[in-house]
Amino acid sequence: MYQIKEFSYLCKTTIKTLRHYEKVGVLLPKEINSLTGYRFYEESQVETFQQIKTLQEAGFTLKEIKDILYSTKESQLNQQILDMISDYNDRLKKLQELKDSLREETKIELIPNSNFIMIGKYKRLKSRDDYDKEFAKIDKKIGIYRNVSKKALECYTPGYQEENFLCFIGRAVKDDYKEIHNVAALTSRMKQVGLDILIDDRPPTMLHIHTKGSVSDAYQKLIQYAEQNQIQLRGSFKEVYNDNDLDIYIEAYDLTKENPDQTKFETDLKKKLASTEPQYDKELIGKWKLLGEQLEPTKFYNPEKSQFIPDTELKEIEFRPNGTTNFSNITWRDKYMIIKEGEYDIYCSIGVMKRKRKRYLTVLLNTEKSASRPIRLFYKKEKSKGEIL
Structure with a gap:
């Protein structure tokens, strides 16, 4: 399956458009990871997206399109409309393939x-x-x-x-x-x-x-x-x-080939965590509020500017002195946040970055979907009584 970022490239549309389609109910993700906020789509849904766009171009509203796609009323007429759209889109696809064949082969x-x-x-x-x-x-x-x-x-x-x-x-x-x-x-x-x-x-x-x-x-x-x-x-x-x-x-x-460096890193990390006492960095202890996802290189990133905020349950994270958090399936120790997802332990790197005398938490967020692209989240510490940030 494709993350919403990748799916947007397949559809040649923006994430904003896909989220709007989800909100009005015309195109829903096949799966949503509630913790990370990752939305996953199947490639077959590209055809549904193309049907929606074709119907919009023909003057239908999104409410009408939703009825055509999903309503059982007048189902025979709706199916005839969808068949006509599929035929139209198939012809466009063949024309594009013909156009591509006239160009030098893509590698x-x-x-x-x-x-x-x-x-x-x-x-x-x-x-x-x-x-x-x-x-x-x-x-x-x-x-x-x-x-x-x-x-x-x-x-x-x-x-x-x-x-x-x-x-x-x-x-x-x-x-x-x-x-x-x-x-x-x-x-x-x-x-x-x-x-x-x-x-x-x-x-x-x-x-x-x-x-x-x-x-x-x-x-x-x-x-x-x-x-x-x-x-x-x-x-x-x-x-x-x-x-x-x-x-x-x-x-x-x-991902079909073993990465020796990654395998060694994971093996060494598990051995280290199993054989050493947990370390709980005082800088990390406390409540952190999500500022957004880091998109650009760190040298250009300004945490205080308006940021892209993913739809995730991790809007606030509290790292407690005993290694627990405000989430029952998340613990932390050393420089890692550990997410329990089924039989898997997902290790996410965490650390504190300082900018202009302010401290920010960075989290490299992974998921059990190994083909998904990890994202880097930035958090600002919430001030507690008597604490100077």
């Missing part, structure tokens, strides 16, 4: 990390139509590195977006060029002209798509490939442009 593969260094600026774009204009402003400042780089965009806002999204605009430079091996000097030089350097976390593998097709089609194919091949996606998407070619990269892991 998707799991590859070693491409080790890009990004030079540019962190921005919020009102529309994708503004990208070229903003890129031109930034590109003037990049100078000689234009010769060893490609136009690029890294997207942070979750789900499919055409408007009002967070991103990093600039150029992607492969770090095997001798000219930029001195990253400190490059960072200093770019800072002088008002630009930032973005270095990824060096994940071992990335999922990569190369295509001459549209951005939206590329995302759709990438998400489908990951689901069909049990590949876990993490982090943000990097779009790299070269004339008519488009490459998209994202940190990814093949």
Whole structure:
């Protein structure tokens, strides 16, 4: 199944639209994890979404569409309408497939990390139509590195977006060029002209798509490939442009193969927790209120600004001195929050980050759905009597 973020790419629509459809009852998730707030959809529901959009374009209201999709009244007429829509959408799909066949074949593969260094600026774009204009402003400042780089965009806002999204605009430079091996000097030089350097976390593998097709089609194919091949996606998407070619990269892991580093980490962690006395950091003890999900890199993240807040039961967390919390299935010790989900223990990294004399709790939230993308949540400590934050 697909998380709502991934499902939005399949439907080429926003998370906001999917949540609205859920609210009015025309398209409900197949499953909701009440603790994390994760919503999961099946690929077959893409057809339902397409039916809804086609009916809307034909002038039907969402209430009328709900009746057509789910009401038993006039069921024969409703089925005739849906059959006509399915036939129409099938024809559109065949036309798209024909169009794709005229282009060079799309290639998707799991590859070693491409080790890009990004030079540019962190921005919020009102529309994708503004990208070229903003890129031109930034590109003037990049100078000689234009010769060893490609136009690029890294997207942070979750789900499919055409408007009002967070991103990093600039150029992607492969770090095997001798000219930029001195990253400190490059960072200093770019800072002088008002630009930032973005270095990824060096994940071992990335999922990569190369295509001459549209951005939206590329995302759709990438998400489908990951689901069909049990590949876990993490982090943000990097779009790299070269004339008519488009490459998209994202940190990814093949779940069908054992990851020696991850296996060793989990084994060592369990041994350590089983053989040592629990440590309860005083900094973590107390009540924490959710500020939102961290989307952009930490260096650009401002916890005090308005944030994207996922629909989760973990709006407030209380870490108690004895290792318990305000949730019966969640305990904590050392630097981990441990969620009991059925027969599984899910270990979520926790820690305190300090910004401008304020402390914030960070939680890397995992779920038993191993193919789901973990999210990083930020919390602000609630002040207790006599406590100075």
